[in-house]
Amino acid sequence: MRVSPRPPPWRSGATTRLCLGALLVASLSVLPIARSRGADPQPYTVDIAKSGHETVDSALQASSNLISLRTVAPVGPFALIGRALTDRDRFLAALHGLGYYKGTVRIRIDGHPLDEAGLADLLQRRAADPPAKVTVAVTTGPLFHLGKVKIDGTVPAAAAAKLALKPGAPAVASDVLAAQGRLREALREEGYAFAKVAEPIAILHDETDTLDVAFPTTTGRRVDLGPITLTGLQETNPAYIRRRLLVHQGEQYSPTTIESARADLVNTGIFSTVRAEPADTTDADGQLPLDFTFKERPRHAVSFGAAYSTDLGIMTNASWIYRNVFGNGESLNFTAGLTGGGTAQIAPGYSVNLQFLKPDFLERDLTLQADVGAVKEDLISYNRTALVADALLLKKFSAHWTGSVGVSGETEQITQEYTNRDYTLVGLPVSARFDNTDNLLEPTDGVRINANVTPTESVGGANATFVLMQGSVSTYLDVSSLWGDKGKSIIALRALAGDAEGASQFQLPPDKRFYAGGSDTVRGYRYQSVGPRFPDNYPQGGTAVSAATIELRQHVYGNFGAAAFLDVGEVTANGPPLAGTYYMGAGVGARYYTSIGPLRVDVAVPLDRRPGDDPLEVYIGIGEAF
Incomplete structure (x- = not known):
């Protein structure tokens, strides 16, 4: 085997070249030096001539100590020569790494080669002003x-x-x-x-x-997984973990499968860390033991949240979470929220909800969800007091597809235009969701699709049977990736439509009608204010809705960003989507990016302002609008 006299940087045991310049520096270090009035440290500038290859130029800039240390670590004349000699070797290594093995590097200080015998003495007598000029000339030679x-x-x-x-x-x-x-x-x-x-x-x-x-x-010998041990479980039932495991004894060893199993256990939400560690050697049966080590999250936690908009006012919420209730991943969540002070409200409102989740109910990735709660809303569109409950089965079909089906019920009293009505509603909600976006709170790529269908029976004083259907899609386009600045400029698009079949506008309970306006549909207009209105300009709601948004999200500097958006939407009083009068809103926003998502401040104005509309709306929260 013939080894190159200039072996590549990845070659084990490559011979180190001993440069003549390095010997010069070593010899100078032991010679007596006359006193001089030269500058120490010696300021200098660096000019690396273009090589004709952008990749090479970038690699030279990135590998240069002359550049990276120029201001943070000033040096004297001798150390400057040493730094230049080091860079010469670093530049050659960079050239070799890119395939230019016949490349040459010439570095000069004030026009003198580094190996010139009198260079050190010249620099020792040199004044600090003007700075020494370090020039670098590179010839790449042929690409190997x-x-x-x-x-x-x-x-x-x-x-x-x-x-x-x-x-x-x-x-x-x-x-x-x-x-x-x-x-x-x-x-x-x-x-x-x-x-x-x-x-x-x-x-x-x-x-x-x-x-x-x-x-x-x-290669060694192909091995199968051996006994799987679980370490660190305290409140969690080992049988639950073994039912969830995606790897089993006797299966062929695969790092990807093991990592998928580890990530799946983390996603249960009951562990702060999960480590999967294969043994260093096989056991007596020739199998490879595998150990999962767990650190459980605290069983109880409290969280708080807040947001603000001019139409809904201050929105606060608090949650109490009880994890791993019976040791099988169950959770009990109590949430309470208050809203008040918005222009779309008559009086403050509240909501409380108690939720129980049972994962792997009957089969893997099937979750039983049960909710019971109370709601009080006093909006310009209607006043509502309700007790609500539901029981749902949520299924994860794949990494991107989920769905649910269940039964819901509510009893409510609603006042609209001074008319009080009581409703008892029973529904069969069915939903499907696709999401392959890259981030929950700040997506830059992917698509989200939601579809919901809820057959509903209104019993009691206001009998009606109707079906509520609503769908939405949003997508995110990283246009900055076209010019190599990935994640900086995002175009976000959203469209939604809803329709009610089986009942007319006023046969539908007011809270089941469709509305537009607010951060979820058309910003710049009050919550629920877009669409048909009563003579007093209060919203009626309708049997159908459609809306669309285009938004540019731009990272500006560091953790700061900006946004500009245009929303359009309509509500149809009686009829299908797209048949109503469209209203447009436009605005701009500021972003501050944090580890839990962007802090968002948006300001929007109505482009089709009507009597009673606010001149502008402000929205503040965590996470993007969609």
Whole structure:
């Protein structure tokens, strides 16, 4: 095997070059030095000439100590020479890493080469002003390409294919190292838990400008998982964890499957950390034991939240959570909220709710949810006092699809336009949801789709049978990724529509009619104020609604950002969606990005202002509007 005289930076045991300049610095350090009035530290400037390759130029800038330490670590004349010599080696390493093995680097200080015998003396006598000029000139030479690529060892064909390193490709160090990692992980996914892929052996061919690469590989024996132990469980039933486990003894070892099992246990919400640690060796049966170590979250927790808008006023809520009630992941949640001080309210309102969740009910990823609560709303559209309850089955079908079905009931008293009515409603809510967005509170990519259908029977004093249908879709486009600044400029789009079938406008209870206006539909208008109105300008609600939004979200600097948006929506008194009068609202906002989501402040104005509409609306909260 022939090893290049300039071995690549990933080659194990590469010979270190001893530069003449380094010897010069070493010798100068032991010679007597005459007293001088030169500057110490010695200020300097750095100019790296363009190489003609943007990638090379960026790598040189990033690897330069002359640049990164210029202001934070000033140096004297001798140390400046030493720093330049170090950069010369760093630049050559950067060139080699990018495949330019015949590249050269020339560094001069005040026009003098680093190896010039009198350079140190010149700098020792030099004044601080003007600063010394350090210039760097790089010649890349030809780009080397991969020649022979081979795996030294016997590996399965599927794992070998993961190497994905082809002859003729540029001989870039990061690509070779990435291939090494891919091969190792592919072997482990094939069950070779102790597979090793040593550092690649590279042979440089100057005459052909090529690089041969070999990957020394030892697969070892394919193994299956052995006994699975659970460590650290205190309040949690081990039987519940074993029912949930996605890995089992006797299955072939796979790091991806083990990680999926670990992440799934974290997602139960009852653990703060879960670690999955395979043993270092197989057991007497030739299997690989696996241990899951848990740290449980506190069983009780209290949380608080607040938001503000000019139409709904101050909105506060508090929650008390009891986790892992019976040791099988159950939770009991009590939530109370208050609202007041908004222009869309007549008087403050409240809501209280007690919720019980039973995960893995009857089968895996099927959750039983039961709620009971009370609501008081005193809005310009209606006054409502209600007791509500529901029982739902929530199913997670896949990583992105969820659905639910259940039964709901409520008894309520509603006053609208000085008319009091009592309603008793029984519904059968069915919903489906798709979500592949990348972030819950600040999505930059993906789509969200929601669809809800609720057949409802109104019994008692106001008999009616109707079906409420509503759907929404939102998507997020990272336009800044087009120019390599991913996540900075996001266009968010939203559309929604709703329809009621089986009952006319005033046969529907006021709270089951559709409304628009507010942060969920058309910003700039009061909550529920868009649509048909009574003679006193209070909202009637309708049998259908449609709305759409386009919003630009821009990261500006550090944790600060801005937004601009346009909303449009309509409510149809009696008829299908899209048949009403459309109203538009527009606004701008500011963002401050935190670990729990962006702090949002939006200001919107109505573009079709009517008598009684506010001149503007302000919205403050955590998380984006959609």
